[in-house]
């Protein structure tokens with residue numbers, strides 16, 4: 001098991017940030033942790049890395065409790081740039097990581113070139129832009145060639161070319177067996193990297209499946225929407241009338257079969273049925289607007 005988190009609860013004062021949160025990861029993959037600002041993404045990642053305590057639950061990483069120092073020989077965490085030292089150069093930071101993970105100067109050079117930091121690696125970090133700091137943090141995270149790579153908002157402050165580069169590197173790492181868990185509040189960026197998205201909502205991680213409970217959106221083209229509408233009201237199904245023949249219904253496949261039977265019994269023609277993909281952006285807005293209202 002790569003990650004096994006059971007019933008993790010974190011409370012700040014009166015606010016429950018993580019509420020019996022559980023997560024199991026068995027195969028290497030890229031997982032996005034998505035939620036608006038201030039929801040608890042950083043807190044969750046910090047707790048995983050034993051940088052913060054928690055009230056109850058358990059965390060195992062690569063088969064070891066997350067408090068076991070050996071975990072960190074296989075896992076890295078790209079935090080925000082507050083961990084960098086302004087008066088030191090990027091190279092100083094890279095050398096420090098290299099010494100801890102038994103990496104050579106040649107390894108540093110390879111990673112620096114891959115990430116595109118070689119031109120300013122010898123400058124003091126205090127002179128770096130936000131994007132340059134992000135690059136350095138990313139390079140520091142990949143230098144140890146971790147089996148588990150946690151990243152807190154890694155794409156913040158990056159220009160489009162850099163975003164593409166980071167995305168490609170992360171995909172290659174995942175293909176070679178690294179599990180990547182990264183946080184973001186930018187759903188548009190996330191979907192380009194993975195379709196494995198977990199929403200941190202009301203203290204728990206929810207996948208698309210948890211949110212939709214196997215419900216799909218179907219668009220039906222029928223002889224008469226009016227008669228069908230009455231039936232949908234009786235079934236308490238969510239629907240939206242698009243025009244006098246077209247209706248969009250949110251339901252499971254089983255219940256759709258009932259609707260087909262009903263139409264047949266009523267001698268109403270069903271001209272077409274299509275499945276509509278969920279619009280994740282809409283889901284995100286619905287999910288988090290409901291919470292804040």
Ligand SMILES: Nc1ncnc2c1ncn2[C@@H]1O[C@H](COP(=O)(O)OP(=O)(O)OP(=O)(O)O)[C@@H](O)[C@H]1O
Nearest residue numbers: 012013017035036037038039040041042043044185
């Ligand atoms: N040390 C602390 N003491 C009390 N409350 C805290 C502490 N650290 C964080 N919080 C609160 O916990 C909540 C979650 O914070 P966290 O930084 O984990 O959110 P986040 O989802 O990472 O946000 P962002 O996207 O802005 O980085 C926030 O409301 C924050 O104010």
